Amino acid sequence: MECQERTEIPKLMEISEVVYEGKGQKSFFFRHSLNCRPGQFVMVWLPDVDEKPMAVSYINKNEFAFTSQVVGKWTSALDKLKKHDKVWMRGPYGSSFSIKKNACVVGGGVGMASVSTLIDKLKDPTIINGARSKEHLIYLKRYKNKNLIAVTDDGSYGKKGFTTDSLKELLNDNNNKIKIVYTCGPEIMMKKVFDICNKYKVECEASLERMMKCGFGVCGVCMVNDQIVCMDGPVFNSKQLSKMSEFGSFARLKTGRKVTINEYHSIHA
Amino acid sequence: MLNVNLCGIKLRNPTILASGILGVTKDSIDRVGKNGAGAVTLKSLCHEERTGNKNPVMFGYDDVFFNAVGLPGQGIDNAVKDFKRLDNLSIPVIGSIYGYKIEQFGQVTKKMASLKPAIIEVDISCPHMDYGKPYDADPKLTAEVTQVVKKNAGKIPISIKLSPNVHDIKEIAHAAEKAGADAITAINTATGMMIDIDARKPVLANKIGGISGPALKPIAVRCVYEIYETVKIPIIGTGGVTYGKDAIEMMMAGAAAIGIGTGVFYRGNGVFKKVCNEMEAWMKKNKVKNLDEIKGCAHK
Ligand SMILES: Cc1cc2nc3c(=O)[nH]c(=O)nc-3n(C[C@H](O)[C@H](O)[C@H](O)COP(=O)(O)OP(=O)(O)OC[C@H]3O[C@@H](n4cnc5c(N)ncnc54)[C@H](O)[C@@H]3O)c2cc1C
Ligand SMILES: Cc1cc2nc3c(=O)[nH]c(=O)nc-3n(C[C@H](O)[C@H](O)[C@H](O)COP(=O)(O)O)c2cc1C
Numbered sequence: 425m426e427c428q429e430r431t432e433i434p435k436l437m438e439i440s441e442v443v444y445e446g447k448g449q450k451s452f453f454f455r456h457s458l459n460c461r462p463g464q465f466v467m468v469w470l471p472d473v474d475e476k477p478m479a480v481s482y483i484n485k486n487e488f489a490f491t492s493q494v495v496g497k498w499t500s501a502l503d504k505l506k507k508h509d510k511v512w513m514r515g516p517y518g519s520s521f522s523i524k525k526n527a528c529v530v531g532g533g534v535g536m537a538s539v540s541t542l543i544d545k546l547k548d549p550t551i552i553n554g555a556r557s558k559e560h561l562i563y564l565k566r567y568k569n570k571n572l573i574a575v576t577d578d579g580s581y582g583k584k585g586f587t588t589d590s591l592k593e594l595l596n597d598n599n600n601k602i603k604i605v606y607t608c609g610p611e612i613m614m615k616k617v618f619d620i621c622n623k624y625k626v627e628c629e630a631s632l633e634r635m636m637k638c639g640f641g642v643c644g645v646c647m648v649n650d651q652i653v654c655m656d657g658p659v660f661n662s663k664q665l666s667k668m669s670e671f672g673s674f675a676r677l678k679t680g681r682k683v684t685i686n687e688y689h690s691i692h693a
Numbered sequence: 694m695l696n697v698n699l700c701g702i703k704l705r706n707p708t709i710l711a712s713g714i715l716g717v718t719k720d721s722i723d724r725v726g727k728n729g730a731g732a733v734t735l736k737s738l739c740h741e742e743r744t745g746n747k748n749p750v751m752f753g754y755d756d757v758f759f760n761a762v763g764l765p766g767q768g769i770d771n772a773v774k775d776f777k778r779l780d781n782l783s784i785p786v787i788g789s790i791y792g793y794k795i796e797q798f799g800q801v802t803k804k805m806a807s808l809k810p811a812i813i814e815v816d817i818s819c820p821h822m823d824y825g826k827p828y829d830a831d832p833k834l835t836a837e838v839t840q841v842v843k844k845n846a847g848k849i850p851i852s853i854k855l856s857p858n859v860h861d862i863k864e865i866a867h868a869a870e871k872a873g874a875d876a877i878t879a880i881n882t883a884t885g886m887m888i889d890i891d892a893r894k895p896v897l898a899n900k901i902g903g904i905s906g907p908a909l910k911p912i913a914v915r916c917v918y919e920i921y922e923t924v925k926i927p928i929i930g931t932g933g934v935t936y937g938k939d940a941i942e943m944m945m946a947g948a949a950a951i952g953i954g955t956g957v958f959y960r961g962n963g964v965f966k967k968v969c970n971e972m973e974a975w976m977k978k979n980k981v982k983n984l985d986e987i988k989g990c991a992h993k
């Protein structure tokens with residue numbers, strides 16, 4: 425007989441270290457082993473504030489972390505926390521990235537957090553790390569010995585332009601060996617990455633972001649077409665993405681109302 | 694073997710997705726249909742768009758599941774645009790509605806009816822809403838809501854969804870039947886609370902929430918049993934059904950069909966097929982040919 429018990433309650437965790445990563449961006453470490461695959465996320469509860477999904481960004485032996493960027497109320501509250509402060513967590517949840525050879529990883533902004541534990545597992549990936557400007561670029565030190573292409577919208581560090589411009593350049597080079605592109609960042613960027621991958625006939629895996637309540641496939645708000653992002657995703661492959669007409673165009677608010685991606689980001693920033 | 698007739702609607706099997714679990718989008722209806730449900734109930738909608746409560750809004754441990762989502766929803770007007778119609782999907786759809794004031798129940802029903810759902814279910818029992826006294830706390834209020842909904846539903850059958858958080862559920866069910874209800878859905882969640890002793894605070898942002906899942910089942914079976922003794926209209930037995938044996942038990946108490954909500958959490962999206970297979974296996978073993986043979990048999 426199948427076991428009926430399933431426990432999904434927030435559990436107390438003490439912050440063991442806080443690391444500054446970039447402007448408004450910090451990694452919060454916990455001395456605790458976590459059975460987690462690249463791309464999965466945890467739900468983090470700050471009592472009296474809210475509970476939100478965060479991608480796991482470091483998995484070391486007996487230690488893990490997530491990296492957050494200050495945007496709203498919850499991330500601001502988190503930003504004030506220090507070593508020995510407490511948070512409550514459940515998870516990890518969701519699907520994970522495949523691990524394949526000849527990979528390129530495209531991260532936009534704090535989206536890099538979702539692909540970082542993947543980068544740690546890949547063999548010699550090419551990394552395109554993009555942000556608005558130099559102070560927003562994270563993990564530069566972490567990946568200094570890797571094949572890293574840094575890009576900024578304003579040209580304050582690395583190449584000037586979008587991550588997608590660098591990806592095109594890379595795939596245009598006839599000598600490139602890229603077979604798969606992994607991406608996480610603003611959805612508009614990921615949609616462009618996906619379209620470019622289709623054009624160049626390379627595989628793509630993207631980690632989508634949606635409003636989440638439960639994290640375990642019950643509430644039904646994070647759906648993109650018939651896919652439940654928190655459970656079937658957040659990582660989807662080319663085959664799945666090509667069937668998701670809402671990818672890159674529509675998302676649902678906490679109320680369940682469907683809006684354009686731009687409206688979604690302006691409302692729930 | 695498993696097909697049932699509910700208010701004149703043929704269901705391929707008695708399992709119905711309960712309101713508030715998935716059921717927010719059209720695509721999710723099809724998905725639950727593919728996963729074997731006999732029908733799907735939509736997340737409850739009212740006259741306005743609502744964000745609901747802050748997280749945490751749900752969690753579970755062992756056999757107990759808590760939620761206080763706070764009835765988020767896009768509102769009936771947006772839903773009418775979003776769904777367009779509900780009568781051309783792969784399985785029958787039950788539209789769940791509520792309002793704050795009596796008139797609003799009527800207005801929302803009228804708009805829901807325009808989508809042509811198979812049944813309109815009326816949530817008069819949500820334990821964590823802020824519109825004052827719940828309508829199911831009083832048989833008179835229950836009757837008033839039922840009449841208004843019935844008047845606005847046209848030919849579409851209506852089911853009144855009851856709460857276990859009342860002194861005498863028989864009295865409420867009786868009032869609903871007398872006022873024109875075509876079915877009763879029983880039950881909604883039972884109120885409860887969990888305090889995290891490290892945080893020294895209730896875990897739900899709303900503090901108090903509703904308990905569902907296996908822990909709710911004995912209460913649900915008792916309610917269905919009592920209602921069956923009181924009314925003639927069919928009952929959608931809901932509360933803690935997780936395995937085929939739970940569904941059989943609920944039917945023996947008198948249910949005509951079975952709601953499954955939290956079962957999705959415990960056994961995944963495949964819960965409907967699993968429960969149906971387990972019911973069939975039990976029926977074969979016990980030489981039961983159709984579900985009418987066991988419906989309400991615990992009363993004999
Ligand atoms: C699965 C998942 C997990 C997440 N986990 C976390 C987390 O752990 N912590 C957290 O704080 N947030 C998380 N987020 C939130 C999300 O990553 C950020 O909201 C998003 O990356 C925007 O970040 P930003 O403001 O730094 O982007 P910006 O700085 O505005 O842009 C970042 C880059 O995107 C590119 N870009 C921007 N617009 C376009 C365009 N129109 N076309 C092409 N390229 C463009 C640019 O090249 C730029 O370099 C997660 C998101 C997802 C999808
Ligand atoms: C997360 C969640 C949300 C719910 N939302 C609603 C709702 O909007 N309307 C409603 O009538 N019942 C709602 N319910 C109650 C269920 O429909 C059902 O009556 C109850 O959970 C008992 O059944 P179960 O144990 O199979 O879940 C909700 C239950 C849960 C767990």
